[in-house]
Amino acid sequence: DIQMTQSPPSLSASLGETVSIECRASEDIYSNLAWYQQKSGKSPQLLIYYASSLQDGVPSRFSGSGSGTQYSLKISGMQPEDEGVYYCLQGSKYPRTFGGGTKLELK
Amino acid sequence: QVQLKESGPGLVQPSQTLSLTCTVAGFSLTSYNVHWVRQPPGKGLEWMGVIWNTGGTRYNSALKSRLSISKDTSKSQVFLKMNSLQTEDTATYYCARDEAYYGYTPFDYWGQGVMVTVSS
Numbered sequence: 001d002i003q004m005t006q007s008p009p010s011l012s013a014s015l016g017e018t019v020s021i022e023c024r025a026s027e028d029i030y031s032n033l034a035w036y037q038q039k040s041g042k043s044p045q046l047l048i049y050y051a052s053s054l055q056d057g058v059p060s061r062f063s064g065s066g067s068g069t070q071y072s073l074k075i076s077g078m079q080p081e082d083e084g085v086y087y088c089l090q091g092s093k094y095p096r097t098f099g100g101g102t103k104l105e106l107k
Numbered sequence: 108q109v110q111l112k113e114s115g116p117g118l119v120q121p122s123q124t125l126s127l128t129c130t131v132a133g134f135s136l137t138s139y140n141v142h143w144v145r146q147p148p149g150k151g152l153e154w155m156g157v158i159w160n161t162g163g164t165r166y167n168s169a170l171k172s173r174l175s176i177s178k179d180t181s182k183s184q185v186f187l188k189m190n191s192l193q194t195e196d197t198a199t200y201y202c203a204r205d206e207a208y209y210g211y212t213p214f215d216y217w218g219q220g221v222m223v224t225v226s227s
Contacts, residue, residue: 001168032211043201043220044152049213087152091211095167096142096154 002026002090006099012107013078021102023088025069032092035064035073038101039084047086048073080106109133111141111202111218118224119192129185129202129218136160136178140205141185142214143176145198153198158185160207192225199223 003026013019023033031051036044046055048064051071061076075082083106088099115127129141143155156166158176166174170189178185185202199222203214 034213036214043217044203044214045217046213046215049215050211055215089152089154089214091205091213094157094165096157098152098154101151 001095002029002093002097004088004090004097004099006088006102008102009100010103010105012105013075014107015078015080017078017107019075019078019104021073021086021088021104023066023071023073023099025071025090025092028068029090029092031067031071032090033064033066033071034089034091035062036087036089037082037084038087044087075104078104078106082106109204109216111204111216113200113202113218113221115200115221115223117222118226119196120227121193121225123192124188124190125192125196125223127187127200127221127223129187131183131185131202131204134204136180136183136185138207140207141176141178142203142205143187144201144203144214144217145196146201146220147195147198155187155200194225197223197225 005024007022033051035048038044052064063074086102110132112130140159142157156176158164173190175188199220201220203217206212
């Protein structure tokens with residue numbers, strides 16, 4: 001199985017601050033990666049797919065990059081509504097595997 | 108409007124079988140795959156399995172011996188059955204879809220989730 005190692009586990013950011021979350025895959029996943037945001041008590045929402053494509057309706061302050069085994073999600077200018085837990089998910093092979101999550105809070 | 112909605116019992120006794128239904132609207136199960144994902148309280152997400160548009164299935168090897176996913180395309184419903192439940196199966200269970208395609212497509216819509224507690 002492909003292991004997805006996500007870091008950091010938690011993060012606190014000030015309003016307007018730029019934050020980055022990383023995911024490292026145990027093997028090349030060929031950009032078959034998505035990022036999700038999960039707010040408390042809600043289901044995950046798709047932010048980024050194919051590593052860098054922005055889902056319709058997602059604010060442009062969210063961006064994704066990476067290739068091979070290393071991927072990152074960047075939020076350019078933290079907003080209060082960005083609080084939540086962020087997960088990466090690889091879609092290169094079955095079983096699909098998630099990163100462990102990053103809890104993002106507003107400082 | 109695309110919708111997925113999970114339903115099922117909120118409480119299951121240990122060693123019993125869990126049966127959940129994912130009822131979809133706004134798209135056809137002939138064009139989309141449906142996955143099941145679960146999340147124990149306060150923990151991360153775990154992929155459980157998928158039923159492809161063709162009706163084929165793939166399961167997480169950790170659950171394979173206990174898990175079965177099926178569907179009724181005419182009723183727009185996908186079913187999950189998992190036997191021999193234990194307390195560690197307590198979780199919120201989600202269904203999510205991706206587009207049937209040769210290659211990867213992301214889970215773009217998820218259900219609201221259903222909380223299942225395993226307890227006597």
